[in-house]
Amino acid sequence: MAAEQRKLLEQLMGSNLTTRAAQLPLTDPKVCRSYLVGTCPHDLFTNTKADLGPCPRVHSEPLKQEYDSLPEPEKKKLGFEHDYLRDLSSRIDACNRNIDTLQRRLEKTPDEVRQTNALLKAISDLGSTIANGLLEVEILAETGEVGRAYDEYYKVRHAQAAKADKEKELKALSETSGPSGHQKLQVCDVCGAYLSRLDNDRRLADHFFGKMHLGFAQMRKAYESFPKEMRGRYQGGGGGGGGHGRGVQQMDDDMGHVPTGPGGGFGDGWNKGPRGPRAGGGFRPRGPRRGW
Incomplete structure (x- = not known):
């Protein structure tokens, strides 16, 4: 959606926007490094409750192609991956904190x-x-x-x-x-949306294949794809990697099928695995839903 909006803007403004972006060097601070290395989080959640708004930095496809064509030693010298990893870590930590808050709301009085x-x-x-x-x-x-x-x-x-x-x-x-016990609510450990054990398979499919859930799953998968020693540099305030939630394989499974349990609910396997940057957490499942 963000890419389509950008193309529409370019059509309205002519080639000036594209030309100006192409003239920028890779190292210009106005260029979005997350976009160059992977996927900018701003592009993942447009028109969802997690919408971050338009990215304040430039997304240039020619610059992305230029970066992709660089040899690996040159990419490491630029250090853009560290900026991307820092961005991912910040977004995932914020999501994890929200999940914890929502989990506490479901705990017993x-x-x-x-x-x-x-x-x-x-x-x-x-x-x-x-x-x-x-x-x-x-x-x-x-x-x-x-x-x-x-x-x-x-x-x-x-x-x-x-x-x-x-x-x-x-x-x-x-x-x-609990305040919502009669609904048997549980917090999605990937995106922080509320889910009900009473939901049928179709409603669960709408969630697990929804843009917000897939966006957070993609961010977590991208984060875990980095070497462990590299991730450790960005796990101070919000993370220590053994957190609660699901790992890369579990998120792949989410995208491939809708987990079901007795009565059309979700089974015990949907909330297991490491969730992303986190210091000493653990999905009990406790466990953080805002709606979907």
């Missing part, structure tokens, strides 16, 4: 945490009561105290019923906890 812990403790205590009761029943039966064994077994059955009730409460709390 303190009261829900207390309820969950109380139910877990009750279930554990009842489990111990049942185990000890069954052992007592066995001992009493072996010693011929049938009446006491029958009374003890009645207590065991009562504890088993109470445990089943507590387990049902815990399941209901897990399904409805």
Whole structure:
């Protein structure tokens, strides 16, 4: 879309814009180095919620061709790849921070945490009561105290019923906890959009093949294509590479199929793998949706 808009602008303004861009040297600060090396992030999200607006620097196809024709030693000497990597790292870090924020919004409230812990403790205590009761029943039966064994077994059955009730409460709390629990929302670990486990395959396909998701997937894939030691230079404030999310292979899989689970939802594999520049994170899945 951005390239089409640029061509339209060139047609309206004549050849002046193209001529001026072509006259610029590769090293001119007005030239977009991300565009020369790979794909400028500004071109990936036009007309989406992640739209970055027009790039303030010049995108010149002749300059890109000139750069591509340079021998590798000359490219390394220019160091444009470092500028591109820094740009990618900044954009991915911003996306990761947004994902974390959205994940926290879906976490349980303190009261829900207390309820969950109380139910877990009750279930554990009842489990111990049942185990000890069954052992007592066995001992009493072996010693011929049938009446006491029958009374003890009645207590065991009562504890088993109470445990089943507590387990049902815990399941209901897990399904409805959090501000959006009833919708079973989850945050896409690539682009930060909200997804629902209740979505059908078509709606999930609209997301995974949407421009915003594919744009972030492309940025993450481009970032991970750089050598690890080179990426490490740009992982100070926002990154340390072992973050949460998905890796290159998982993102390739996203583009090839729509992951499904029971009932048309997405399965457990859609949110695994390294997400990009990040310091000590981890998709639990916790896990950051804004809509799509």
